[in-house]
Amino acid sequence: MSEQYQVLESDQSKRIDKLLSEVITDASRSQIQGWLQEDFVLVNGEAVKNNYKVQQGDTITWSIPEPKPLDLAPENIPIEIIYEDEDVLVVNKPSGMVVHPSAGHEGGTLVNALLYHCNDLSGINGVERPGIVHRIDKDTSGLLMVAKNDRAHQSLVEQLSGKSVERKYVAVVHGMISHEYGTIDAPIGRDPKDRQRMAVVEGGREAVTHFRVMEHFEDFTYVECTLETGRTHQIRVHMRYINHPLAGDPKYGPRKTLDLDGQALHAKSIGFKHPGTGEWMQFEVEPPQDFKDMIAFLEKRR
CATH class of the missing domain: 3.30.2350.10 (Pseudouridine synthase)
Structure with missing residues (x-):
């Protein structure tokens, strides 16, 4: 499914990668540059380079590719589990460990370790983030809640939002x-x-x-x-x-x-x-x- 954006006068002479990073708020500039290189983004029906300067009236069309499914494999990575029962886990994540797989971090994550430890994690966040209710940064250490079923996940999310x-x-x-x-x-x-x-x-x-x-x-x-x-x-x-x-x-x-x-x-x-x-x-x-x-x-x- 493609989307369009009509370049405004206020956008005049902006680099296309910079403009699209402002328009597509859930994508990074580097992602957009990759789409431009692979011709997923067209200006007036033609492919352009990352440094193309947009002109008022240009029609930008993009079709964002479907993300490639990650092969989530259980990995025997030691993790410190502070508490566990049939509903929740509380884990002490070490500094340097990514919470869930993403581009550039397909393995070695907390999720990979959790899948090895148990096979009953909630599915609300999809196949790439089973059980993950909230996150902490890669280089931040410390405590995380993990949901082992969808009912527990919903409850913890409601508590966070509340x-x-x-x-x-x-x-x-x-x-x-x-x-x-x-x-x-x-x-x-x-x-x-x-x-x-x-x-x-x-x-x-x-x-x-x-x-x-x-x-x-x-x-x-x-x-x-x-x-x-x-x-x-x-x-x-x-x-x-x-x-x-x-x-x-x-x-x-x-x-x-x-x-x-x-x-x-x-x-x-x-x-x-x-x-x-x-x-x-x-x-x-x-x-x-x-x-x-x-x-x-x-x-x-x-």
Whole structure:
């Protein structure tokens, strides 16, 4: 099924890949460049290059290819299961592990490991994300809820949308935060200047992060963040927004930072009502050893 866009006067002379990344909001600029290279995008019925400058009145037509089905295979990857019953799993995901398969990450994910561990995961999110109710970034460690059936999945999703799930993270951020507590209430959406990133933008989705300072170091602050909403990269974007980006964050932080493999962020606790019994469940895990070593290093340097 093809779609069309008529180039407006305000679009004049924009690169076609940039314009389409603004029009097709659920696709990245690199994806669109791939479609252009494979002639899935036409201008006035003809193929063009990524750097084509659009003209007012151009008709852009695109037919997005169906995604290739991923071969989801169970993999014998060790995972730390904090809790499990017939409805839910709570997993402590290590830093460096992707949650579910995607382009460029077809294997070695948490989903691959879960499929080896159990074959009764919910199917609401389709074959590529069985059981996955919410996600944390590849380089973020910590706790995730996983649904083992559709009824449990629906309950956990409703709790997330109703803001009744309690999620706390710990992070190390650049700079000295002068106040002990704070709330960042700023909407998040795609960064119009870089479609690979998220940003605080007008018209974005509601995003609220509460934080409290746990410890001050020489050039950094150790904070605990509580999510009220769960937007993509929320803590990373919000801390950058208040000029305290996460240490080690390659996407939102400065180049001069601590020597880390990714952002200093750990999902330390999660609380929710059990989807079957209604009982409140609360779980907490300590940060991984490299995170603790980083804190010890900062304390010695202080």
